[in-house]
Amino acid sequence: MSRLDSMLRRLTAQRDGLNWAAEQVADLAGDVLDMGLGNGRTYDHLREILPDRRIRVMDRVLQCHPSCIPPEQDFLMGEAEPMLARLAGESARFALAHYDFGSGIKADDVAEAARLSPAIAKVMAPGGLIVSGQPLIGFEQITGPDSIAPDRYLFYRA
Template sequence: MSRLNSMMRRLAAQAEGLEWGLTQIGTLEGDFLEMGLGNGRTYDHMREIAPERRIWVIDRALNCHQSCVPPKEDYLEGEAEDMLRKLADQGTKVALGHYDFGFGVKEKDVAEAARLSAMIAPVMAANGVLISGQPLVGFEQVRGPETVAPDRYYFYRT
């Protein structure tokens, strides 16, 4: 598969996964969390499909498209561990989270996702949904939307 086709599959999985996740949480109370803003495409999609939800955003640096800059009060800039701890300490509960941190090296990305899983757990609401490009640990893996290949994206209940 070409890198272009792989990227198109990933972007489709993100959009379809978020839309699926929204149907799974229904009226569950809690905020949304975007872990890894990047250029802001996924965050922008979250804003579009759930305009009534607060969306927290964590990233090391703000490098997104100017139309996707989150409100200052919802943007946590810094290392993931510190920002997840900050959310947990203030009692934030997340109904839907999207994990998209990465270095671009598969082995390193998988190890980082496994390491951060224990720090994500305290901010997740019971029966919340996590959508991730990397395997997470300590959560119940579930089958996501039928349109997304099981090896393309990971879906979890908390």
């Protein structure tokens, strides 16, 4: 599979997974957490599909498209662990989280996801869903939409 085809498959899985997860948490209280703002495409999509939810966003730097800059009070800039600790200290609880941190080096990305999993668990609402491009630990892995190939995107219940 070409890198272009692989990217298209990943982005389609991401969109389908987020749409599915948004429907699953429709009756669950809590905000939304987007871990890894990047250029802002996912954040922009979350704003569209969950217009009545507060969406908190974290990343090391703010370098997204100008139309996708989150409100200042909803953007947490810095390393993930202190930002998750800050959210836990605020008693934030998320009905839906999207995990999209990564360097592109699979072993490093898997290790980081495992290391951050306990901190993510502290901010999730009971029954909340996590849509992730990396394997997480300590959560119940569930089956997402049929349109997504196994292990292309991962789904977890808190």
